[in-house]
Structures are given as C-alpha cells and as structure tokens.
Amino acid sequence: MHRPFSVTTAAGVRIDADLWFRCYGVVPLSDMLHGELAAARRPDGHVEVDEHLRVAGASNVFAVGDVTAVPEPKRSKAASEHAAVVAANIRALAAGRPAEQTYRPGEDAVLVPLGSTGGASQVPGPEGPMVLGAAETVRYKGDDLLLGRFAELFGTSA
Ligand SMILES: Cc1cc2nc3c(=O)[nH]c(=O)nc-3n(C[C@H](O)[C@H](O)[C@H](O)COP(=O)(O)OP(=O)(O)OC[C@H]3O[C@@H](n4cnc5c(N)ncnc54)[C@H](O)[C@@H]3O)c2cc1C
Known part of the structure; x- marks a missing residue:
C-alpha cells in the first residue's frame, strides 16, 4: 500500500509510515525429500x-x-x-578427510536500495546496529545489485 498509514504495535508503540509491504513469511519447499x-x-x-x-x-x-x-x-x-x-x-x-568447516550465523544486516541512487541500510556496528544512508547503500549494493561480486565468483563478465 503506497499511502501514509499508522499502526500500533502489540507493545503500544505507534508507527507512522508512507509505504506498507504485506509480508507472509517463508514456507520451505522440502516435501520432495524421501x-x-x-x-x-x-x-x-x-x-x-x-x-x-x-x-x-x-x-x-x-x-x-x-x-x-x-x-x-x-x-x-x-x-x-x-x-x-x-x-x-x-x-x-x-579428499578423504572429515567435514571440517562449521557454520555460525553472522550478525544481521539489511540493505535496501531504492533504484541505483537511493536507499538505506542497517548493519552491525561497534555499539550495535547502525543505519547507513543512500551513498553507502549504493556503494555496497544499489550500484550493480551485487552483479560484479557474483561475476567475479563465477568467472564471468558482469
Ligand atoms: C521478495 C524477496 C526479497 C528478498 N530480498 C532479499 C535481499 O534484499 N537480500 C537478501 O539477502 N535476501 C533477500 N531475500 C531472500 C533471498 O531471496 C533468499 O534467502 C535466497 O534466495 C535463498 O536462496 P536459496 O537458494 O536457499 O533458495 P531459492 O533462491 O528460493 O532457490 C530455491 C530454488 O529451488 C527450486 N526448487 C524448489 N523445489 C524444487 C524441486 N522439487 N526441484 C528442483 N528445484 C526446486 C526453486 O524453483 C528455486 O529456484 C528476498 C526474498 C524475497 C522473497
């Protein structure tokens, strides 16, 4: 919904915003496993x-x-x-060795580009999550939506 709206959270905090995305969560497709x-x-x-x-x-x-x-x-x-x-x-x-590498979830980050020149991000900082503006969001993601990074990974030209 693209018009100003307000919601009140269960904790009683009122939030005013301009844009509302309805989100329904993720349902993994794994019923093919036997x-x-x-x-x-x-x-x-x-x-x-x-x-x-x-x-x-x-x-x-x-x-x-x-x-x-x-x-x-x-x-x-x-x-x-x-x-x-x-x-x-x-x-x-x-190579005949046991599995050696382990995975631990990293700190959460959200990069939200708006076109190739706008956006905002929330990333881990030394004192907790910090917000970055458009310039940094463009530099990390918005500029090419990570195509360059994946072109390098797969050895193809972007
Ligand atoms: C609208 C939206 C926006 C998002 N934005 C971001 C973002 O900005 N940043 C971010 O980090 N993440 C984002 N995500 C999350 C990100 O897309 C997922 O975390 C990521 O794609 C997960 O990769 P995956 O390979 O596990 O699953 P998927 O990318 O879902 O790939 C699974 C593949 O398996 C295929 N498949 C399913 N069943 C079968 C079958 N039986 N046989 C063969 N193939 C099958 C599917 O068709 C699909 O191609 C977003 C997700 C959505 C929905």
Whole structure:
C-alpha cells in the first residue's frame, strides 16, 4: 500500500509510515525429500542440519539456504555463506578427510536500495546496529545489485 498509514504495535508503540509491504513469511519447499532425508524435515518444512550443514542423519548430504533450520533470518547473504562452508566440506570429504568447516550465523544486516541512487541500510556496528544512508547503500549494493561480486565468483563478465 503506497499511502501514509499508522499502526500500533502489540507493545503500544505507534508507527507512522508512507509505504506498507504485506509480508507472509517463508514456507520451505522440502516435501520432495524421501527416506532418511525425510526424517530431517521439521513440521514447518525446514531441514535439520548439524554445524557442518550436513542434513541430520545423513553423513554426506548437505543443505544450504532458506530450507535449512538454522535459526537466522533467511537471506541470500546467509545462503552464500552456507555455500562456502558446504563447498569446503565436500572438498574435504572428496579428499578423504572429515567435514571440517562449521557454520555460525553472522550478525544481521539489511540493505535496501531504492533504484541505483537511493536507499538505506542497517548493519552491525561497534555499539550495535547502525543505519547507513543512500551513498553507502549504493556503494555496497544499489550500484550493480551485487552483479560484479557474483561475476567475479563465477568467472564471468558482469
Ligand atoms: C521478495 C524477496 C526479497 C528478498 N530480498 C532479499 C535481499 O534484499 N537480500 C537478501 O539477502 N535476501 C533477500 N531475500 C531472500 C533471498 O531471496 C533468499 O534467502 C535466497 O534466495 C535463498 O536462496 P536459496 O537458494 O536457499 O533458495 P531459492 O533462491 O528460493 O532457490 C530455491 C530454488 O529451488 C527450486 N526448487 C524448489 N523445489 C524444487 C524441486 N522439487 N526441484 C528442483 N528445484 C526446486 C526453486 O524453483 C528455486 O529456484 C528476498 C526474498 C524475497 C522473497
């Protein structure tokens, strides 16, 4: 909804804003899992993993991203960090070593670009979360929406 509105939170705090996004949460698609993998599926669809991101009860199957039951906000930043841990662990298994890398959720950050020149962000700071303005948001994300970073990762030109 794009018009001024007000809400009052359960704690009685009134919030006035100009734009309202209705959000319905995330429902993981994991009902395709069968056999031993199905046992790792929670009732809400998230898949239980250990600290190496191995699917619970399966020593050589890993899960990354939103589908994992890791208690953290479901974001692409987390999914990318899962991928790095899992890639290292698969390399270790392939070399005959045990899975070595563990995953711990990082601090939360939200970058909200508005076009290629605007936006705002909330990132971890030395004394808790801090807000960044448009210039920093553009520099971190809005300028190319991270295409450059992923082009470098996959060895393609942006
Ligand atoms: C509107 C919106 C805005 C977002 N904005 C941000 C943001 O600004 N920053 C941020 O960090 N994160 C953001 N996120 C979250 C981010 O998109 C997810 O955390 C991220 O995409 C998770 O990656 P994933 O690979 O786990 O899942 P997905 O990206 O959902 O990929 C799962 C893939 O599996 C496919 N699939 C499903 N079932 C099957 C099947 N049976 N067989 C084969 N393929 C299947 C799906 O089609 C999909 O392509 C946003 C999400 C939404 C919905």
